[in-house]
Amino acid sequence: MDIICSACGRKHQLTARIANSLERLEPGKKLRLQCSHCQKPILCGPELLRSEAHLRKGRKKELPLVKPPEPPDISWLREGIFEEETVVSDIPQALVMVPAGKIQEQISHALTGLGYRPETAETVPEVMGKMQFFNYSSIVMHTSFDGYSLETNPFHAHMCEMNMSKRRYIFYVLIGSQFKTFYNLQAMACSANLVVNEKDCSHFSVILRKSIPEYEELFGPFMEELKVRGR
Template sequence: MRVSCPHCGKQLKLSDKIQSSIDALTPGQQIRVKCVQCEKPFPIDVSQRDSTGAEAGGKRYSGANPSGRTVRPPDPPDVSWLKEGVFEEKEVVEEIPRALVLMPDSAGRAIVIRDLEKLGYRVEMAASPEEGMAKMQFVNYATVILHDRFEERELDTAVFHQFIKSMNMMRRRYIFYVLIGESMRTLYDLQALALSANLVVNNSDVQHFSLLLRKTIPEYEALFGPLMEELRIAGR
């Protein structure tokens, strides 16, 4: 299955693993993949799978020629590249974004996990701040969600929050960090900035978590995407 990146237009061939994930989608669900050229993520839903399959099915040879006209065979493939000795391998998209959730067991956590999966994330949970930090040593999470009462202490002394705040910016800038709690004022950018987060959500608005992510993540990528790309190229 091939798709076109909506950002740069590059044709991408999806891996078998991602195609299996798309086949398992139900109407309304999406997965997010990252373009290998511009490195920007974009969503794929079940309609793209169906349209691709229909297009492929429509091009199948039926074995009949109702018009009776002579069919011209296709031209031989271009093998000029053999003389140059250069072969460009097909690039395959492998990455499915992951999300790490650190929240007490509650209805709110179930909503957050459900909405993340609906947006195409592979969701993992941590039972303690130590487990969360250990997971982040080996996995590059695209999104991290922390509830301010996860450690049953004030946020400014919470171990995991301090870990995120002190993280090297070469890694931190690629993580969309969300704080949830009773003291949070939903979509209040000034509070998010003061807490070194990308988004703050009040407990009462968790029911709209999917909508909040669909609004804020594209805005974040549009605002900082070009800057992060330049920093990546510069090795910073």
């Protein structure tokens, strides 16, 4: 904001020095300046600073809200329209961390059909013990496994903190009612490779046949190069 002389209309810049003087003014006092053009006095008060602050605030541009992408259309999943083009092979072991029941059976059946050797576990300590001795190519976990929430689950924290030299070789799938199947934004937020709504587990075989080849196509050449370089 400029300081304007009421006598001649000349504009003067509100400098930092003048602003400091205005800040130190006692209540009811005015700062007396002299117009450089007509030499008439100009009286300024602290309200000038408040006006300047208001103008600056008004000039700030509001940041546009970033709208996240919509979840993918999975109508084809329920219609069963999908042609398998890639055969999943050389994936020896998978770990299923899902409570015993229909969903666990659906997942294990789908994994077996795709060449996995699925193993099940009932508790987090059991899983942590298995991880010390086996290298799993795929891990499927329900968000309520062993009575934990996803935020408090020690195994999920272990996966999030795992060194990438090991983590990049594990296809980590999370299952829960809060997820939208194939929604990569949710998967990234949870440090997973894939999220699946538990209502879609009856199509788990189709889901894996679509997801795993895409994962291997994206990361396969990169991981092979790391193997060559000994990383």
